[in-house]
Amino acid sequence: MKYKSVFDIIGPVMVGPSSSHTAGAARIGRVARKLFGKQPTKAEITFYGSFAKTYKGHGSDVATVAGILDFDTDDLRLKDSLQIAKDLGMEIEIRTSELLTEHPNTSRICLSEGDATVEVVGVSIGGGKIEIIEINGFDFQLSFHAPTLMVLHRDRFGMIAAVAKVLTAHQINVGLMEVSRLVKGADALMAIEVDSPLSAEVLEEIRQIPHIKEVSLLSFS
Structure with a gap:
C-alpha cells in the first residue's frame, strides 16, 4: 500500500486509542456494512493474530461494531457501539482464532438478516488504512479509498x-x-x-x- 501524504502515516481523525486496532477495525466493519447494504440483525466477528490478543484493550471490538453500525472513525458514539447495537436488537458474536494469517491485524465479519449474508475478511495495515482481501469467498486486494x-x-x-x-x-x-x-x-x-x-x-x-x-x-x- 502506497501512502499519498504524511497524514496517511500519522493516521485519521478518530476516536482512539489506536489507528491500526481502532480506526482500521472500524473501517473494515463499515465496508462490511456497505456491502451488506442495510443494518444486519446478526454480526459474527472473528479476530486473528494481534487483533485476537489485544482487541479488548485497543477497542477493536467496539470499533468493528461501530463500523457495522455505519459510524465513521471520528464518531463519538463509537465507544458505546456494543450497547447501541444491543438496543437496536442486533446480535453480536465475537470470537478469536489462533489460525495463522498473512497479516496479524486480520478480522473476518459475517453479517446476516434472514437468508441474506455477506462475509468479509479485512486487514488493518497501519495509519487507519485497510485492505479487504476476501468478499464472500472471492479473493481481492481492495482499499475502498475511491468509489x-x-x-x-x-x-x-x-x-x-x-x-x-x-x-x-x-x-x-x-x-x-x-x-x-x-x-x-x-x-x-x-x-x-x-x-x-x-x-x-x-x-x-x-x-x-x-x-x-x-x-x-x-x-x-
Missing part, C-alpha cells in the same frame, strides 16, 4: 468489456479493476475503482447487461 463499483455476474466471455463500454460512454475514468471467480463458468465478482461517483443511470445501464446479477457502488466520502 468502488461492485458487479456480481456470471463468468462469461465479454463481461469486462461490456461494463467498460458503459463507463466509457459516460466518460468515467477507471483507476483500478480486479475480477475474482470461484469456479470457471460460475459466478464472478468485478471490483472497479473509479475517479468519481456513478449516477443511478449508469448503475441501471450496467444492471441491464446480460448475465449481470447484482450491482452496487461503495463510496465512503
